Every structure is written in C-alpha cells, then in structure tokens.
Amino acid sequence: MSMFEGFRFRRVSSVVHLLDPRAKFFFVCVLFITAILNSKLPPLILLFFVPLPFVLMAGVQREWIRSMRGALFFAFIIFLFNFLFTYLYTEYPQVPSAPLLERSIAMTLRFLVLVESFSVFFLTTSPDHLGLALEQSHIPYEFCFAFTTAVRFVPVLAEEAQTIMDAQKARGLELERGNFLKRVRNYIPILIPLIVGAIRRSLELAEAMESRAWGASEKRTNLYVLKLKRNDYLLVLISVLMLILAVYVWLYIPIPSLTILLSF
Amino acid sequence: MIEGSPITVANETLAIIETRKLVYTYSGAKKAALKGVSVTIESGEIVILTGPSGCGKTTLCRCFNGLIPHFYGGKIEGEVVVAGHKVVDQTIYELARHVGLVFQNPENQLFALSVEKDVAFGLENLAVPRDEMIKRVDWALQMTGIEDLSERPPHELSGGQQQRVAIACVLAMQPDVMILDEPTSFLDPVGAQKIFEVINELNKELGITIILVEHRLDLASKYADHVVVMDEGKVVLDGEPRGVFNSEKARLIGVGVPKATRLYQILRENGTHLSGVPVTSEEASKLLLEVLKRD
Numbered sequence: 001m002s003m004f005e006g007f008r009f010r011r012v013s014s015v016v017h018l019l020d021p022r023a024k025f026f027f028v029c030v031l032f033i034t035a036i037l038n039s040k041l042p043p044l045i046l047l048f049f050v051p052l053p054f055v056l057m058a059g060v061q062r063e064w065i066r067s068m069r070g071a072l073f074f075a076f077i078i079f080l081f082n083f084l085f086t087y088l089y090t091e092y093p094q095v096p097s098a099p100l101l102e103r104s105i106a107m108t109l110r111f112l113v114l115v116e117s118f119s120v121f122f123l124t125t126s127p128d129h130l131g132l133a134l135e136q137s138h139i140p141y142e143f144c145f146a147f148t149t150a151v152r153f154v155p156v157l158a159e160e161a162q163t164i165m166d167a168q169k170a171r172g173l174e175l176e177r178g179n180f181l182k183r184v185r186n187y188i189p190i191l192i193p194l195i196v197g198a199i200r201r202s203l204e205l206a207e208a209m210e211s212r213a214w215g216a217s218e219k220r221t222n223l224y225v226l227k228l229k230r231n232d233y234l235l236v237l238i239s240v241l242m243l244i245l246a247v248y249v250w251l252y253i254p255i256p257s258l259t260i261l262l263s264f
Numbered sequence: 265m266i267e268g269s270p271i272t273v274a275n276e277t278l279a280i281i282e283t284r285k286l287v288y289t290y291s292g293a294k295k296a297a298l299k300g301v302s303v304t305i306e307s308g309e310i311v312i313l314t315g316p317s318g319c320g321k322t323t324l325c326r327c328f329n330g331l332i333p334h335f336y337g338g339k340i341e342g343e344v345v346v347a348g349h350k351v352v353d354q355t356i357y358e359l360a361r362h363v364g365l366v367f368q369n370p371e372n373q374l375f376a377l378s379v380e381k382d383v384a385f386g387l388e389n390l391a392v393p394r395d396e397m398i399k400r401v402d403w404a405l406q407m408t409g410i411e412d413l414s415e416r417p418p419h420e421l422s423g424g425q426q427q428r429v430a431i432a433c434v435l436a437m438q439p440d441v442m443i444l445d446e447p448t449s450f451l452d453p454v455g456a457q458k459i460f461e462v463i464n465e466l467n468k469e470l471g472i473t474i475i476l477v478e479h480r481l482d483l484a485s486k487y488a489d490h491v492v493v494m495d496e497g498k499v500v501l502d503g504e505p506r507g508v509f510n511s512e513k514a515r516l517i518g519v520g521v522p523k524a525t526r527l528y529q530i531l532r533e534n535g536t537h538l539s540g541v542p543v544t545s546e547e548a549s550k551l552l553l554e555v556l557k558r559d
C-alpha cells in the first residue's frame with residue numbers, strides 16, 4: 001500500500017536522526033518564525049536552503065523530494081490566489097508586473113519552507129522518540145501512549161484493509177465501478193469490517209494493557225530517557241542565533257525586494 | 265482421578281490458585297459462562313486447561329488475573345484466590361504482579377515500537393527504577409532467547425518471535441503464575457514447539473506455575489503435570505495427564521487426545537495390551553517395541 005508508505009518510519013541512524021527531537025523541534029519552530037517574519041523573496045530563498053544540509057546528512061533525499069512533490073499542488077494554489085487576489089482586490093489595482101509576481105512567489109516559497117522544515121523533522125524523528133519527547137514535555141502519558149500506539153497500528157490496519165478488500169473482491173465486489181457516489185458507496189463493505197476489526201483489536205489491546213499493570217502508579221518510570229547531548233546544544237545555539245538575527249533584521253533593516261535589487 | 269466432582273484440597277499451603285464453586289455471567293449474557301468451577305492449582309505445576317471451544321477456558325483465565333470481574337463486569341459468585349489474594353478485592357494491576365497473562369493473538373498484545381520497550385511496559389507502569397528495569401528486561405529477553413531482537417519493532421517479527429516477546433513481557437514482571445491462553449494457535453508447529461520449550465524451561469528453572477490453555481495436546485502434553493478438561497462451563501475431568509487422556513469421557517467431549525494415547529486405546533480394543541499409557545510418540549514407540557519383542 002503505497003498510500004501508507006509515508007507513515008512507515010525507516011530505522012536509520014544518522015547524526016540528524018540521533019538529535020534530540022526537542023532540539024530539532026525548536027529549530028523547526030525558529031525556521032517557521034523566521035519564514036513568517038519575512039515577506040521578501042531573497043531571505044526566503046536563503047531560508048529554503050537552510051534545511052537542505054540536514055536532508056543530505058540524514059540521507060532522506062528521496063522521501064523528502066516525495067513529500068515536497070506532494071506539497072506542490074497546494075503551493076500552486078497559493079501562488080494563484082496570491083497573484084489573482086492582489087491583482088483584483090488591492091486598493092490601487094496593480095497591473096501584472098514583476099513586483100506582483102515576486103510577491104506571489106515569495107508567499108508560495110514561505111509555504112514551501114514551512115512544509116520543508118516540518119517534513120525534515122518528521123522524516124528524521126522516529127515515532128518512539130517523538131512519543132518520548134512528548135512524555136518528557138509533561139504531556140499526560142495517556143496521550144503519548146495513544147500517539148505511539150496509533151503510529152504502531154497504522155501499518156497493521158493498512159494490511160487488514162488490504163485483506164478485507166481482497167476478500168470482498170473475491171466475493172464479486174467491484175470497487176472501481178459507477179459514478180463518484182456509487183464508488184464511495186462501494187467502500188462501505190470494506191469500512192464496516194475494518195471498523196469492527198479495529199474495535200475488537202482495541203479491546204484485546206486494552207486487556208493486554210490491563211494485564212500488564214496499566215495505571216498501577218501515578219509516576220511511571222521509563223526505559224528510555226532523552227538527554228540533550230553536545231550536538232543538540234549546538235543546534236539549539238544555532239537556532240537561537242538565527243532567531244535573534246531574524247528579529248533584529250525584521251526590526252531594523254528593511255530588506256529590498258529582488259526586483260529593486262536587480263534594477264540597480 | 266476425580267471426575268466432575270469438586271476437589272477436596274489435600275494440601276492447602278501448596279495451592280497457588282484456588283476457585284470454589286465459581287459461577288460467572290458476562291454482563292448482558294443470559295447464560296452463565298462458568299457454572300460452578302472448583303479447581304486447585306498447585307505451586308510449580310504445569311497445568312493444561314483444555315476443552316472444546318466456548319467451554320469457558322478463556323473466561324476462567326480472565327478470572328485468575330482479575331480481568332473478570334474488574335474489566336468485564338458481569339456477575340460473579342463463589343471464590344477465586346490467587347497467591348493468597350481474593351481476586352474480587354484486588355485491582356488488576358496488583359494482581360499483575362502475581363499473575364501474567366499471555367494472549368492468543370501475539371499481534372494485539374504488543375504495542376510499543378521496539379521489543380525492549382514493550383518488555384519494559386509493565387515495569388514502567390509499576391514504576392520500577394530504571395537500572396533495575398534494564399536488568400530485568402535483559403534477563404527476560406535472555407530467558408526467552410530473543411536478546412538479538414531487542415531493538416526490532418515487534419510488528420515486523422514472525423508470529424513465533426512475537427509470542428516469545430509476549431512471554432518476555434509477562435516474565436519481566438516476575439509473576440508467580442503465568443497463564444498462556446492458546447499461545448500457539450497462530451503459530452506453525454516449529455514455532456509452537458519452541459514456545460512449549462521456553463515455557464517448560466521457565467517452569468523448571470524458575471519454578472513459575474504455568475497454566476496452558478491448549479488444543480494441540482500432541483505437542484504440549486509431555487510437559488504437563490496436571491490436566492483440567494472443561495465442557496460447557498464446568499470442569500469435567502481433573503487429574504494427572506495419563507488418566508485424563510485415557511478416559512472415555514475425554515474422547516467423547518471432543519478433546520484432541522494425544523495420538524499416542526489414542527493408539528493405545530485402539531490397540532487395547534483389538535486385544536493388544538501395552539504395559540502403560542503413552543502420552544508422547546516416544547513413549548508409544550518404546551511400549552510398542554516391548555510388545556513386539558515379547559511376541
């Protein structure tokens with residue numbers, strides 16, 4: 001099932017994978033803020049290249065390109081809307097000109113930077129680590145457990161859906177027939193057994209959890225503990241510097257747009 | 265061998281699990297699932313609990329670790345005492361320190377993203393300190409022979425490996441009793457054999473009492489000290505394996521009597537008497553050789 005491939009975390013270890021998720025998340029947030037603070041094209045182009053070394057170091061280029069390709073459609077819509085609406089609805093209607101084009105591209109790029117930084121984060125953070133980070137950020141354990149369990153059961157449910165589809169097709173169910181509404185209706189005989197199966201599974205899961213002393217003590221201990229290491233501090237330092245720079249530039253230095261730069 | 269009648273307890277101190285006239289009805293059900301079950305399981309035994317599907321084996325297991333009545337609700341009468349605790353008065357997590365339950369489907373009882381994390385789950389819940397936890401996880405993995413899998417995600421393992429992980433999960437909590445509810449029904453014969461060997465080792469080396477719900481008596485029965493057969497919510501046969509398997513009643517209920525024992529019965533009907541009741545094929549072949557040499 002290619003649809004669910006993206007959820008399956010591949011166990012690779014690289015410098016980036018080994019970074020503390022909290023440090024990585026902080027870095028992503030800084031990128032996010034910097035992207036929001038800037039609306040001009042040159043800094044956004046620069047920002048777009050910032051996460052690239054991480055992608056290469058982690059060796060997740062292929063997955064990264066796939067996720068970026070997924071974002072392309074939305075990026076196109078954002079571009080179109082920006083272009084059209086600034087053209088049609090600003091106070092002094094602008095003719096389609098270079099500055100207008102640049103502005104629309106900048107907005108699109110801002111979106112791409114956001115997608116890019118989050119995809120780097122999720123591509124290089126194992127669900128294990130993420131759950132652990134949530135736990136250590138004092139989020140109630142029930143939520144963290146629900147999260148990791150959900151991640152763990154996605155491939156299982158995907159497999160089950162495939163089995164049910166095969167079984168129903170073997171009984172003569174045609175999934176790809178009819179108009180849109182009919183096609184949606186075709187999926188009901190797949191969904192019902194899938195849901196019933198999932199409920200039954202969750203009951204068994206609850207039984208197994210209860211049998212292993214779920215809820216025995218208020219303060220659980222944990223097999224794994226996240227600890228910030230040298231690289232993590234380094235990343236946090238880089239992020240802080242970046243944030244300071246971004247805010248300083250935002251407050252005091254007006255950045256010229258690319259069209260102005262080029263016209264000199 | 266005692267048939268059908270409740271057991272009079274000879275040695276009270278040895279009993280680790282004892283039920284007396286246990287009657288249980290699931291909430292919303294009209295018929296009782298258990299209709300007066302009285303069994304005694306002694307410390308250090310390997311007990312096989314068998315009987316046709318729907319006879320109440322699983323229900324009885326749930327009574328032993330408190331899932332009944334605390335998780336399932338319903339109506340319970342009679343008494344269940346496990347390791348000196350009355351089940352009705354204890355919480356499930358308190359009982360989990362004494363009784364470990366391994367389920368039929370290995371997939372649905374493992375929920376972490378790595379094997380060692382899964383094995384540690386129970387210990388984390390009990391707030392065992394981290395150093396102690398690491399030691400106990402390693403020990404449990406070693407006892408079940410899966411040290412090399414410790415960092416793999418459980419859902420990518422084979423059924424047999426998964427079931428051994430499930431056993432390790434329970435073992436890490438160091439229970440007095442381990443209950444395995446049809447642990448091999450999702451496994452191939454080789455995987456099943458391996459599970460039985462692990463179980464036997466845990467029993468012999470650590471003295472853990474084992475309750476094994478099983479249909480595959482051919483493979484399992486050679487390890488058993490005690491067999492309990494249930495039918496329609498009642499205990500119908502209770503005693504040592506040879507006697508139980510050789511009884512006419514066991515066959516009539518539809519218990520999968522070991523083939524060796526069945527062979528013995530057929531030979532006897534045809535006038536050939538072996539000098540003992542075999543349970544495994546090794547025993548049967550020895551007894552057969554004896555007869556062949558004698559004639």
